[in-house]
Amino acid sequence: MSSSPTRPFGLARPILLLLLTLLLPSFATAATIEAYASSFTGDPLSVRIEIDDEREDGHLVITLSVDDDENIADLRGFFAQVSDESLLPGLSVTGDLITSSAFEANAVSNLGRGSNLNGGGTPCACDLGIEIGSPGAGKDDIQSVTFTLSHASESLDVSFFAGEEFGVRATSVGGDNGGRNGSSKLIGVVPEPTTGVLMGLGLAVLARGHRRARDAR
Secondary structure, eight states, rough: OOOOOOHHHHHHHHHHHHHHHHHHHHHHHEEEEEEEEEEEEEEEEEEEEEESSTTTTEEEEEEEEEEEOOOEEEEEEEOOOOOOOOGGGEEEEEEETTTEEEEEEEEEEEEETOOOOOOOOTSEEEEEEESSSSTTTOOOOOSSSEEEEEEEOOOOOGTTTTEEEEEEEEEEETTTTTEEEEEEEEEOOOOOOHHHHHHHHHHHHHHHHHHHHHTOO
């Protein structure tokens, strides 16, 4: 009697299933994603955003920072669309440099005092807006800011912004050695978290192994 052909995937499959079972839940509940916004009007500028749902459980810790080799700027506002507008009434924001905020579906584009995202190419009217600091670099000059977005009764994770557009308002744009008379309004898109990619890869491996095992019968 001839022996059955060796199936290397026979051992790998349960191991991969075990790894997916152990690792994917932790990825799904804790993630950090980053994106970049670039100017759609005004002076050239790049701003990096990091959204973290791991640092404070159930809350989103958001960091904006000027990321440009040539220009610096004073960050004045953050605007965004969200994946679940039903959560907007329960939102609040905290942070030492946060001046004001607004949460209303498809209705936020201007927080006053120059913190607005009006103009051609804007992603707004947005679902939320957060004012940063005060007008003019003479009072403050904020090139990096961190704040926390929370909900009164629901836990938030990075999927709240994933796949959605966001915008940044910056003033006092210019070189580090002076001449900072510029102004920028920026737009970017928050990517989907990498968890889906990992899960997709794992499931693809499982499916491919299943087909090989079936064909070998």
